Each structure stands twice: as C-alpha cells, then as structure tokens.
Amino acid sequence: IQMTQSPSSLSASVGDRITISCRASHSISSYLNWYQQKPGKAPKLLLYAASSLQSGVPSRFSGSGSGTDFTLTISSLQPEDFATYYCQQSYSPLMYTFGQGTKLEI
Amino acid sequence: QVQLQESGPGLVKPSQALSLTCTVSGGSISSGNYYWSWIRQPAGEGLEWIGRIYTLGSTNYNPSLKSRVTISVDTSKNQFSLKLSSVTAADTAVYYCARVSYYDSTNLDVFDIWGQGTMVTVSS
Numbered sequence: 001i002q003m004t005q006s007p008s009s010l011s012a013s014v015g016d017r018i019t020i021s022c023r024a025s026h027s028i029s030s031y032l033n034w035y036q037q038k039p040g041k042a043p044k045l046l047l048y049a050a051s052s053l054q055s056g057v058p059s060r061f062s063g064s065g066s067g068t069d070f071t072l073t074i075s076s077l078q079p080e081d082f083a084t085y086y087c088q089q090s091y092s093p094l095m096y097t098f099g100q101g102t103k104l105e106i
Numbered sequence: 107q108v109q110l111q112e113s114g115p116g117l118v119k120p121s122q123a124l125s126l127t128c129t130v131s132g133g134s135i136s137s138g139n140y141y142w143s144w145i146r147q148p149a150g151e152g153l154e155w156i157g158r159i160y161t162l163g164s165t166n167y168n169p170s171l172k173s174r175v176t177i178s179v180d181t182s183k184n185q186f187s188l189k190l191s192s193v194t195a196a197d198t199a200v201y202y203c204a205r206v207s208y209y210d211s212t213n214l215d216v217f218d219i220w221g222q223g224t225m226v227t228v229s230s
Contacts, residue, residue, distance in 0.1 A: 030212070042204075049214055090215040090216065096143075098154070098155070
C-alpha cells in the first residue's frame with residue numbers, strides 16, 4: 001500500500017491553522033497513524049487510528065479521514081510544531097508503509 | 107519507562123554485512139504483546155520499514171529487503187538485532203529500532219517507542 005502526502009513542504013506562521021493530507025493507494029479503513037519528527041530526533045507518535053490523540057499530545061493536533069483520504073490539522077501553530085510530519089498505514093501489518101513526509105517550515 | 111538504544115558499527119564496507127543491536131531497558135522484551143521493529147531513514151529522505159520480530163521468534167520483512175535481512179531476538183539479553191547483508195551505498199542511513207504496540211481499542215499497530223537512531227555509512 002503506497003502512501004502519498006501533500007504538500008511535500010509547507011510554510012506557515014505561528015498561530016496559523018494548517019492541514020496536511022495523506023492518501024492511500026488502497027482503502028485502509030482507519031488504520032492510519034501520524035508522526036512528528038524534529039531534526040536529528042526519532043519520530044514521535046501523534047495520532048493513531050486516524051483521529052485518536054496519543055497520550056500527552058496537545059489538543060491543537062487533530063486528525064480525520066477513513067478509507068483512502070486523511071488529514072492532519074494543527075489548529076494554532078506553536079513554535080515547537082515546526083517539524084516534518086509522516087503518515088503511516090497499519091492496515092497491512094506484514095508491510096507497514098510511510099508517506100514521504102511533509103516539512104512544515106516557518 | 108521502556109527505552110530503546112541502538113548500537114553497532116557506524117561504518118561498513120560495501121558487500122559486507124551491517125549488524126546492529128537494539129537494547130531494551132526499563133522493561134522486559136518478553137512482556138506484553140509487542141513486536142520489535144527496525145526502520146531506516148537515508149539522509150534527507152523518508153522512513154522505510156525494514157522488518158519486525160515477535161519475542162517468540164516470528165518475523166516479517168519488507169519484501170524489497172527480504173533477501174538480505176535477518177532480525178533476531180535474544181530475550182536473555184533483552185535485545186533484538188538486525189543483520190543486512192551485501193550492503194551498498196544505498197543502505198547508508200540512520201537506523202532506528204522501535205516497539206510496535208497493538209492498541210486493542212482501535213485494533214491497529216503503532217510505533218510507540220523509538221530509539222534515538224544510529225547512523226550507518228557504507229563506504230570503502
């Protein structure tokens with residue numbers, strides 16, 4: 001299952017609302033997770049099952065979608081949110097796949 | 107809390123094998139319903155899943171790497187390992203180990219704990 005994110009990069013300002021899209025090549029129901037990665041660090045799980053917030057993640061992060069189309073929304077960007085975001089499908093546990101990433105820049 | 111730490115050579119010669127170990131601390135690798143996984147990331151690129159292992163030994167590998175990959179577990183040392191044979195420059199990347207948790211409430215797997223990553227360069 002191929003995962004395609006858009007845009008590949010995004011420029012925004014503190015306080016902005018942004019959305020990142022992720023599309024699966026086949027329906028994956030809600031088996032979709034989102035990760036945040038900062039430079040030189042490992043990815044961090046933000047949301048799972050398309051819309052469930054991982055413990056400790058701020059509520060300004062939200063997710064939606066099912067089937068093939070998903071979105072990650074950050075309601076009011078904070079300085080610490082500038083990072084690269086990846087979607088990942090868990091529909092096929094024998095072959096997990098990630099999107100190519102969306103770099104969120106100031 | 108559970109933590110993961112990768113270790114191994116940072117430089118491997120072409121055609122040789124890359125070997126990395128992930129040490130699990132703060133909990134037993136055998137407890138709970140977890141898979142243990144390897145993921146890699148070439149510089150400036152995205153994430154590629156390599157494979158996973160269950161503590162009873164069952165494995166799954168990325169088909170694109172399957173012929174060259176072996177993942178094993180040593181429960182007595184609380185470690186799992188990656189071996190990638192016949193490496194080329196294309197295998198140069200940061201290699202992460204990660205825990206795969208199954209979330210009962212939503213019936214799916216997540217990578218919920220990651221190591222800090224280790225850079226491996228393939229060069230003569």
